[in-house]
Amino acid sequence: MQLIAIIAIAAFAAVQTPATKYDGVWTSQFDGVTWVRLELRTANGQLTGGLSLGNIEMHEDGRLRHVEPAPKQLSPILNVRQQGSVVSFSRKDGEDTDRFEIELVGGECELRFVLTEEERKEFATEGIPTPKPVRLKRG
Numbered sequence: 001m002q003l004i005a006i007i008a009i010a011a012f013a014a015v016q017t018p019a020t021k022y023d024g025v026w027t028s029q030f031d032g033v034t035w036v037r038l039e040l041r042t043a044n045g046q047l048t049g050g051l052s053l054g055n056i057e058m059h060e061d062g063r064l065r066h067v068e069p070a071p072k073q074l075s076p077i078l079n080v081r082q083q084g085s086v087v088s089f090s091r092k093d094g095e096d097t098d099r100f101e102i103e104l105v106g107g108e109c110e111l112r113f114v115l116t117e118e119e120r121k122e123f124a125t126e127g128i129p130t131p132k133p134v135r136l137k138r139g
Contacts, residue, residue: 022047022087022102026109026136027070035067036111036134038102039074047082050074051091051100062129088114102136109136 020042028036035054040047052075054068077089090099099114111134115123123130 021104022109024138026111026138028111028134028136030064030067033067033069035070036136037070037074038109038111038136047080047087047089048077050076051089056131058129058131060129062132064132105135107138109138110134111136 022040023042024040026036026038026040027034033054035056037052038049039051040049042048052070052073054070056064056068057066059065075091075093077091080087080089082088086101086103088099088101090097092098101112101114103110103112113131113133115130120130
């Protein structure tokens, strides 16, 4: 009987596509406030979902100083692409398009803000630090 369970688990792992590893609700909290919510699901072998980010204030080195709660309404994620273990996507934020990458790291999901060189220079000119990667927990 134990052998059947092992075979069933191995068969499930074999048919599970890499995209399905990301399925679920991922959140990040700071000082007890949920400021990031990423909901992902696999449909027809492709990741889809939405992202909600609260406003943040950062220290000069890019660490969080203060966060506001993530809005309840998710923004749809767009242009989802998976290359190896890294999934990239974007979302519309008014007139702007924000770009992100995620990757599973030790049972958590690391969310990285992807900035163009132009955005980095603009941030530096305005005294805005580059955001550090954010660890999201499934939950």
